[in-house]
Amino acid sequence: MNINILHTTSIPAEYDVAIIPFFEDKQLLVSELSDTLTPYLAANDIFKGKEESTYIFTTVQNKKLVHYILAGLGNQKDFSAEILANSIGLALKAASAKKISHACVLLDNIKPDFLSEHHISSAAKASALGAYKFDKFLSDKKEDLHIDTITFVSSCDCAKSAVKNGAATADFITIARELVDEPANIMKPSLLAKRAKEVCEKAGLEIEIFNREDIAKLQMNAFLNVAKGSDEEPKLIVMRYHGNPSSNEITALVGKGLTYDSGGYSIKPTSSMLTMKSDMGGSAAVIGAMAAIAASAPKINIVGIVAACENMISGHAYLPGDILTSMSGKTIEIVNTDAEGRLTLADAITYAIRKENASRIVDICTLTGAAVVALSEEYAGIITKDTALWNDVEQASEKSLEPVWRMPINKALEKKNKSSVADLKNSGGRWGGCSSAGAFVGEFTEGKPWVHMDIAGTAFIETEKPYFRAGATGYGVHLLCELVKIWAEK
Ligand code: BES
Numbered sequence: 001m002n003i004n005i006l007h008t009t010s011i012p013a014e015y016d017v018a019i020i021p022f023f024e025d026k027q028l029l030v031s032e033l034s035d036t037l038t039p040y041l042a043a044n045d046i047f048k049g050k051e052e053s054t055y056i057f058t059t060v061q062n063k064k065l066v067h068y069i070l071a072g073l074g075n076q077k078d079f080s081a082e083i084l085a086n087s088i089g090l091a092l093k094a095a096s097a098k099k100i101s102h103a104c105v106l107l108d109n110i111k112p113d114f115l116s117e118h119h120i121s122s123a124a125k126a127s128a129l130g131a132y133k134f135d136k137f138l139s140d141k142k143e144d145l146h147i148d149t150i151t152f153v154s155s156c157d158c159a160k161s162a163v164k165n166g167a168a169t170a171d172f173i174t175i176a177r178e179l180v181d182e183p184a185n186i187m188k189p190s191l192l193a194k195r196a197k198e199v200c201e202k203a204g205l206e207i208e209i210f211n212r213e214d215i216a217k218l219q220m221n222a223f224l225n226v227a228k229g230s231d232e233e234p235k236l237i238v239m240r241y242h243g244n245p246s247s248n249e250i251t252a253l254v255g256k257g258l259t260y261d262s263g264g265y266s267i268k269p270t271s272s273m274l275t276m277k278s279d280m281g282g283s284a285a286v287i288g289a290m291a292a293i294a295a296s297a298p299k300i301n302i303v304g305i306v307a308a309c310e311n312m313i314s315g316h317a318y319l320p321g322d323i324l325t326s327m328s329g330k331t332i333e334i335v336n337t338d339a340e341g342r343l344t345l346a347d348a349i350t351y352a353i354r355k356e357n358a359s360r361i362v363d364i365c366t367l368t369g370a371a372v373v374a375l376s377e378e379y380a381g382i383i384t385k386d387t388a389l390w391n392d393v394e395q396a397s398e399k400s401l402e403p404v405w406r407m408p409i410n411k412a413l414e415k416k417n418k419s420s421v422a423d424l425k426n427s428g429g430r431w432g433g434c435s436s437a438g439a440f441v442g443e444f445t446e447g448k449p450w451v452h453m454d455i456a457g458t459a460f461i462e463t464e465k466p467y468f469r470a471g472a473t474g475y476g477v478h479l480l481c482e483l484v485k486i487w488a489e490k
């Protein structure tokens with residue numbers, strides 16, 4: 001997909017489809033199209049400019065078919081970057097049914113006071129994300145999206161950099177989506193490590209990959225126990241970005257990297273297992289974010305950490321009732337082998353603090369079904385004890401258009417993870433499952449500033465969204481990148 005910008009006040013000479021956004025007042029600012037559009041705008045029952053509505057029609061111009069899509073933005077006072085991104089996404093979806101290759105988006109139909117750089121970059125990002133499809137295994141590729149070029153037309157001075165940034169962000173998000181959509185028979189821990197290496201080499205990032213023997217030497221026993229039921233070798237992936245060499249502060253981004261989660265002996269029902277190739281969505285977000293961070297070059301030090309493995313059943317697998325000693329020294333009673341993600345995260349965080357000198361921790365993970373029950377596919381569940389950090393996450397989320405919701409943590413929720421035979425147990429039970437899982441992870445942060453992001457609902461979706469098909473979303477790539485930018489500027 002080619003996304004470009006035409007910095008002009010007039011409409012381009014050639015296009016197959018023109019997308020024109022309208023508020024409910026249906027004011028036409030692009031006067032060159034007045035003859036073509038006015039009859040449609042005047043007929044009140046055809047198009048009302050309502051949010052998420054589109055109207056498509058076709059004309060013949062110089063013996064060629066030219067399509068027009070009126071894209072509703074709703075009323076002016078509720079307008080936001082998200083509404084614009086959704087409306088452009090939906091319009092491109094409507095266009096995708098036609099055999100057309102070149103779409104243009106006429107942003108000048110929105111008054112400049114309503115448009116910021118953020119609005120335009122969000123629209124560009126959305127249009128690129130909307131074009132993504134995972135069809136590499138389809139022999140008969142559904143050619144349902146023919147558009148290969150989208151031109152944003154805008155006289156706004158910020159449009160050039162906005163479109164460029166939005167399209168670039170989409171490329172980093174696409175890295176994550178491709179990793180997550182790849183099925184688990186292919187996306188093994190070793191392939192995840194290899195892909196991370198390719199991404200880092202391209203981005204100019206340092207990367208170190210540890211194998212089973214190295215992981216054993218580090219005494220990452222919680223991680224190793226989850227991995228040991230599988231024939232696939234676990235990999236510890238460490239990516240480093242040195243943006244502020246004069247500072248000792250290092251922020252760790254720790255991503256859950258279960259390339260498959262069968263549940264282990266606490267086996268999942270088939271229906272829940274079906275999407276468990278996506279259980280490395282957190283690690284994909286970290287890998288995509290590391291590349292995005294390298295490209296935007298903030299003045300901050302970041303280490304990206306992924307403890308990648310599979311949760312499988314075999315004669316070598318860990319068992320309910322086992323007691324492990326984690327890298328931190330804390331002992332853990334295994335009450336459910338399906339609560340594996342927190343075990344891998346525990347050791348990854350201890351590694352971040354003790355071996356990489358991390359002074360601040362963000363973990364991102366497809367950790368609990370409870371997060372999906374509470375927040376559906378709409379919000380990531382965020383846990384942090386520090387309201388200043390929560391405010392930063394909220395601010396980043398406004399930029400990235402990835403919704404977040406703060407989930408509670410307190411002593412009572414932390415107590416759910418207490419065991420009578422070990423320091424901790426790996427499940428606090430069903431009630432408040434998102435919070436108690438987060439609290440378990442928090443036990444390993446050694447009092448450092450910490451943010452936990454449970455993306456079980458948002459990383460991989462069953463119901464399509466205005467600019468996301470069902471499948472991997474790359475949730476977290478943009479959020480982490482914006483969060484890091486906020487911290488770099490503090
Ligand atoms: N990977 C799952 C969580 C998950 C569920 C991700 C749905 C994406 C969609 C995690 O490892 C898990 O199995 N969690 C258990 C924990 C329970 C056993 C305490 C869960 O949520 O059921």
Ligand code: MN
Binds near residue numbers: 263
């Ligand atoms: Mn599990």
Ligand code: ZN
Binds near residue numbers: 261279338341367
């Ligand atoms: Zn899992």
